[in-house]
Amino acid sequence: MKDSFWFPIVFMLINVVLFTGILAVMYRYSEVKIETYETASYQQKILGTMAAKIAEVTEQSPEEIIAAYPSSFEKYVQKLEPKDFEREVYKAVVDDQVVAYCFEIKGNGLWGSMRALVSTSTDFKTILDFAIVNQQETPGLGARIEEKWFLEQFQNRLFVVNPESNDDVTQSYEFIAETQTPVTDRQLKRVTGATITSDSVIKMLRAEFNYIYDYVRSNEL
Amino acid sequence: MTKKEIFINATFKDNAIWRQILGICSALAVTNLMLNSLIMGLGVIFTLAMAGMTISFIRAWTPRSVRMMVQVLIIAAYVIIVDIFLKANMPVISKQLGPYVGLIITNCILMGRAEAFASQNKVMDSLVDGIGSGIGYTMVLLLISFIRELFGFGSIFGFRIMGDWWTAWSIMVMAPSAFFILAMLIWIINTYYYKVKA
Numbered sequence: 001m002k003d004s005f006w007f008p009i010v011f012m013l014i015n016v017v018l019f020t021g022i023l024a025v026m027y028r029y030s031e032v033k034i035e036t037y038e039t040a041s042y043q044q045k046i047l048g049t050m051a052a053k054i055a056e057v058t059e060q061s062p063e064e065i066i067a068a069y070p071s072s073f074e075k076y077v078q079k080l081e082p083k084d085f086e087r088e089v090y091k092a093v094v095d096d097q098v099v100a101y102c103f104e105i106k107g108n109g110l111w112g113s114m115r116a117l118v119s120t121s122t123d124f125k126t127i128l129d130f131a132i133v134n135q136q137e138t139p140g141l142g143a144r145i146e147e148k149w150f151l152e153q154f155q156n157r158l159f160v161v162n163p164e165s166n167d168d169v170t171q172s173y174e175f176i177a178e179t180q181t182p183v184t185d186r187q188l189k190r191v192t193g194a195t196i197t198s199d200s201v202i203k204m205l206r207a208e209f210n211y212i213y214d215y216v217r218s219n220e221l
Numbered sequence: 222m223t224k225k226e227i228f229i230n231a232t233f234k235d236n237a238i239w240r241q242i243l244g245i246c247s248a249l250a251v252t253n254l255m256l257n258s259l260i261m262g263l264g265v266i267f268t269l270a271m272a273g274m275t276i277s278f279i280r281a282w283t284p285r286s287v288r289m290m291v292q293v294l295i296i297a298a299y300v301i302i303v304d305i306f307l308k309a310n311m312p313v314i315s316k317q318l319g320p321y322v323g324l325i326i327t328n329c330i331l332m333g334r335a336e337a338f339a340s341q342n343k344v345m346d347s348l349v350d351g352i353g354s355g356i357g358y359t360m361v362l363l364l365i366s367f368i369r370e371l372f373g374f375g376s377i378f379g380f381r382i383m384g385d386w387w388t389a390w391s392i393m394v395m396a397p398s399a400f401f402i403l404a405m406l407i408w409i410i411n412t413y414y415y416k417v418k419a
Contacts, residue, residue, distance in 0.1 A: 008284040008286050011282065011284060012290060012291065015279075015294055015295075019294055022298065022302075033309040034309050136320070138250075139257060140251070140257055140394070179389060192394055
């Protein structure tokens, strides 16, 4: 029977249906849990990038604000939907006053695309905080761009071309080895063994910040 | 062969990496950190054991012409089960693992053991062989990653071991160092284990 023409086809079909069915049932059963976690994780990152600024106004610590998720997210964070703007954007509002904005930005790394959240000052020129949402870089090498020390380097840095002087300060940022100590405020530490990924982060921030800044100069969020 | 002999053969005598030279890609890629190696190892142990058992269970009905397709299907299904389970129940660990879980499918040891052992042996023997092969693979990964993480980052499982005086060896973080260490390991074992035994 095993040598007949139809048996291998039927056998393969049964296996495909059986295993695909098991996976489908398992995924269906876990889907809500996975989506709930992903949404919470994303919202916590949004809150985290703006927590320091909210803390300044509310006299709480950033840690307290993050720990109070989801109530703090509902209280302070609002989603915006500006016309013809192709990025997710959120604002942090305390006592009817906007204290920070948070944008989802996209770029290309070494192996694939990456998504990040970046919070900005209300003039849209300076980075307040930065978090990676997802990336496909080499684990242990490029994937280390998610580490705190790397992301914190971008805080309070200007990331747009100054329209008056046409001065692009981002061009003057330079990477130094991870083990070195920056001696100027233009130096950033590169992840060891991940030159292309480190450079890609700068490229992404430069391109996305200029897109955002161009938009807000002629439109309202 | 007794189950004990099957286990010892799979873990040491016919070790997937140093004897069969299988699973080399992942041994080079994930061994820069010990935690990555351990997690990859645990995933491979589970998949090898479960896939081996299933392939062995259906071996009497599996036609030769489609056996490799069936094996790939079973291996892929178990890897996806691990992935879904971790995402739903251990999201933090799943996040740390990143692409590693998916990469288990590409590990040559899985197809190697399915074809060489599970498709010709009893269910429980295949389970023991899968666990043994997985432990043997994990052991080598941990050994390589111990050397790489210690010299490359000055840490073990993320805990700082070397003081501030230590200058990290960048080469240890990159893939070429895994080539050197793996080659030396195979050379040492061939010289002092197999040749002496022969």
